[in-house]
Amino acid sequence: MTIYTMTIITKNEARHLLKQMMQIRQFEDAIMDLMARNIAEGGSHLYAGEEACAVGAMAAIRKDDYITSTHRGHGHAIAKGGSLPELMAEILGKETGVCKGKGGSLHLADVSKGNLGANGIVGGSIGIATGAGLSIQLRGADQIVLCFFGDGATNTGLFHESLNMAGKWKLPVVFICENNLYGMSVSVERACAVNDLTKKAAPYNMPAECCDGMDVLAVKDTVAKYAALARKGDGPAFIVCNTYRYYGHSRSDPRIYRTKEEEKSWRDRDCIMAFGRKMQEQTVLTEKEVADLEKEVTAELEAAVDFAIKSPDPKPEELYRDVYFEM
Amino acid sequence: MREITYRQALNEALSEEMERDQSVFLMGEDVAVYGGAYGVTLNLMQKFGEKRVRDTAISEAAIIGAGLGAAITGMRPVVEIMYIDFMGICLEQIGNQVAKIRYMFGGKTRVPLVIRTEGGAGRTLGAHHSQSLESWFIHVPGLKVIMPATPADAKGLLKSSIREDNPILFIEHKMLYNVKGPVPEGEYLLPIGKADVKRPGKDATVIAYSRMLYSTLEAAKRLAEDGIEVEVIDPRTLLPLDMETIAESVRKTHRAIIVEEDTKTGGTGAEIGMQIMENCFDELDAPVLRIAGADIPMPKSAVLEKLAIPDADRIYREIKSLVM
Numbered sequence: 001m002t003i004y005t006m007t008i009i010t011k012n013e014a015r016h017l018l019k020q021m022m023q024i025r026q027f028e029d030a031i032m033d034l035m036a037r038n039i040a041e042g043g044s045h046l047y048a049g050e051e052a053c054a055v056g057a058m059a060a061i062r063k064d065d066y067i068t069s070t071h072r073g074h075g076h077a078i079a080k081g082g083s084l085p086e087l088m089a090e091i092l093g094k095e096t097g098v099c100k101g102k103g104g105s106l107h108l109a110d111v112s113k114g115n116l117g118a119n120g121i122v123g124g125s126i127g128i129a130t131g132a133g134l135s136i137q138l139r140g141a142d143q144i145v146l147c148f149f150g151d152g153a154t155n156t157g158l159f160h161e162s163l164n165m166a167g168k169w170k171l172p173v174v175f176i177c178e179n180n181l182y183g184m185s186v187s188v189e190r191a192c193a194v195n196d197l198t199k200k201a202a203p204y205n206m207p208a209e210c211c212d213g214m215d216v217l218a219v220k221d222t223v224a225k226y227a228a229l230a231r232k233g234d235g236p237a238f239i240v241c242n243t244y245r246y247y248g249h250s251r252s253d254p255r256i257y258r259t260k261e262e263e264k265s266w267r268d269r270d271c272i273m274a275f276g277r278k279m280q281e282q283t284v285l286t287e288k289e290v291a292d293l294e295k296e297v298t299a300e301l302e303a304a305v306d307f308a309i310k311s312p313d314p315k316p317e318e319l320y321r322d323v324y325f326e327m
Numbered sequence: 328m329r330e331i332t333y334r335q336a337l338n339e340a341l342s343e344e345m346e347r348d349q350s351v352f353l354m355g356e357d358v359a360v361y362g363g364a365y366g367v368t369l370n371l372m373q374k375f376g377e378k379r380v381r382d383t384a385i386s387e388a389a390i391i392g393a394g395l396g397a398a399i400t401g402m403r404p405v406v407e408i409m410y411i412d413f414m415g416i417c418l419e420q421i422g423n424q425v426a427k428i429r430y431m432f433g434g435k436t437r438v439p440l441v442i443r444t445e446g447g448a449g450r451t452l453g454a455h456h457s458q459s460l461e462s463w464f465i466h467v468p469g470l471k472v473i474m475p476a477t478p479a480d481a482k483g484l485l486k487s488s489i490r491e492d493n494p495i496l497f498i499e500h501k502m503l504y505n506v507k508g509p510v511p512e513g514e515y516l517l518p519i520g521k522a523d524v525k526r527p528g529k530d531a532t533v534i535a536y537s538r539m540l541y542s543t544l545e546a547a548k549r550l551a552e553d554g555i556e557v558e559v560i561d562p563r564t565l566l567p568l569d570m571e572t573i574a575e576s577v578r579k580t581h582r583a584i585i586v587e588e589d590t591k592t593g594g595t596g597a598e599i600g601m602q603i604m605e606n607c608f609d610e611l612d613a614p615v616l617r618i619a620g621a622d623i624p625m626p627k628s629a630v631l632e633k634l635a636i637p638d639a640d641r642i643y644r645e646i647k648s649l650v651m
């Protein structure tokens with residue numbers, strides 16, 4: 001049973017949060033469909049179910065702040081302001097993609113939006129986030145970095161090395177662990193020596209807090225609190241968002257390591273449904289407004305998919321371009 | 328002979344060796360409950376229990392380190408690194424510890440450790456999941472590096488690797504798991520460090536391994552239609568290299584071509600080509616030719632990915648222009 005608290009939220013903000021979550025959900029569903037039709041090749045790790053984490057977190061920071069993302073990075077890229085057609089084209093490996101078709105799903109990046117990239121290596125971006133934080137400190141800027149990663153990544157060496165460095169140097173990085181209970185097929189319980197992941201930040205001299213990753217406002221409030229501290233020069237923090245991925249780890253995953261009941265119990269708490277309902281209960285949005293928003297997003301996604309499919313493949317001369325910067 | 332897939336052949340080798348020797352155990356990410364990202368260890372946890380088939384956390388350095396520690400104290404671990412692209416994380420453990428420990432300890436220890444991994448392009452997974460990094464490892468004395476192409480070689484070489492008292496890097500190819508071929512049942516051991524002539528010929532020697540063997544055999548068939556008979560040799564083990572078999576062939580054909588999927592500069596072909604020069608310079612009628620991957624990070628785009636690695640068509644054209 002969820003206890004709803006009254007939250008003061010404007011119609012505009014509610015629309016924005018709901019719309020972004022819908023965009024991510026429909027984006028991922030569109031990719032599912034493209035994979036089934038063999039139009040999208042290769043792997044895609046889908047973010048469906050976890051939308052509240054990216055959307056809530058991004059709502060708590062500024063446009064000029066940085067993020068680093070993961071192999072499950074479509075949601076972060078959209079929430080950080082990425083263009084749906086360009087992101088979709090990238091996933092199809094097209095010339096018009098945000099990385100010119102060279103990165104793909106695993107390497108979605110949008111430097112112009114402060115998104116320093118998804119990563120094919122689990123934990124691979126935690127060092128990059130730490131370095132972006134160091135750069136902010138050295139430049140005397142007042143930006144911050146949100147570093148996203150999964151529960152599985154907390155078992156990598158780079159996680160521990162980076163948190164130690166950020167903790168020691170008081171870098172403006174908020175580390176956000178999206179705990180969806182599994183790293184591929186291995187549960188937190190089977191992989192980690194501790195189940196309470198907030199404990200993993202304990203040796204590194206930073207505050208750690210858990211929040212409901214299915215509640216977009218809870219994520220936003222938690223991230224806002226630690227983002228403000230980081231921006232003030234008080235150093236890093238570690239946030240664990242409890243969440244769940246709806247689909248398998250990747251397309252071929254038969255999901256034998258979890259139960260249908262568990263899946264249902266999380267879907268019953270779906271972040272989009274819950275937030276839409278809450279906004280209606282609090283008379284911030286009407287039922288019609290929610291339905292209209294959904295239609296608006298569907299039209300956007302159709303246009304994005306159409307753009308991506310119709311876009312040309314990269315030209316052969318692109319093969320050797322971009323390996324080095326040339327004057 | 329019955330035909331099974333490359334994946335099944337590997338699974339059979341693991342299963343037979345685990346039955347035969349209680350000290351053999353498996354460890355890696357998603358190898359137990361899931362059965363391996365590419366299904367190589369399917370059903371082995373059910374067969375041998377969670378103690379001997381162990382899922383680990385995402386901790387490549389610890390997987391290798393713990394494998395080494397167990398290997399020098401009485402066990403025969405077979406550990407899996409899901410993609411060769413993740414090797415950077417455990418390269419220290421492999422390069423400094425696994426490969427050197429016996430020598431540094433004055434020969435007073437043995438390292439019966441098998442590190443299984445897979446590499447290669449073909450699934451448009453981009454720069455972190457498509458690399459061919461074998462040349463990183465042939466630069467490391469103390470390791471043995473094996474890259475089987477056929478299901479039978481996969482079984483015979485994996486079984487021998489598990490019985491070997493030296494550390495083995497066993498590199499599979501993600502595009503070969505579904506390839507079927509005849510594989511002997513039961514005890515089938517192949518010698519490590521021995522090449523195999525996959526197609527006899529007299530006009531040129533083509534050295535090809537892993538997935539490139541198939542593209543090369545296809546090209547060889549087309550060359551034969553043009554009256555050019557190439558001898559195709561699969562070294563199977565890249566370190567130590569069976570130079571004897573290669574040199575014997577070059578002495579007969581007087582031309583050598585190496586086909587490799589890895590990036591060209593500093594690649595496997597550079598080493599094999601140089602050894603051919605050292606061993607049979609006077610026999611060569613033409614410079615050694617390398618047909619290799621482009622010197623770039625692997626792009627996502629399917630069109631660019633295809634251009635980045637050799638295919639049968641390119642192999643055919645390049646060999647033809649060398650021999651004609």
Ligand SMILES: Cc1ncc(C[n+]2csc(CCOP(=O)(O)OP(=O)(O)O)c2C)c(N)n1
Binds near residue numbers: 045149182356385
């Ligand atoms: C260093 C490394 N090891 C293994 C993998 C293979 N892999 C990709 S995603 C994944 C699970 C990651 O789990 P988690 O960090 O919890 O993120 P989630 O997928 O749950 O979002 C694994 C094992 C990888 N990409 N990189």
Ligand SMILES: [Mg+2]
Binds near residue numbers: 152181
């Ligand atoms: Mg996870």
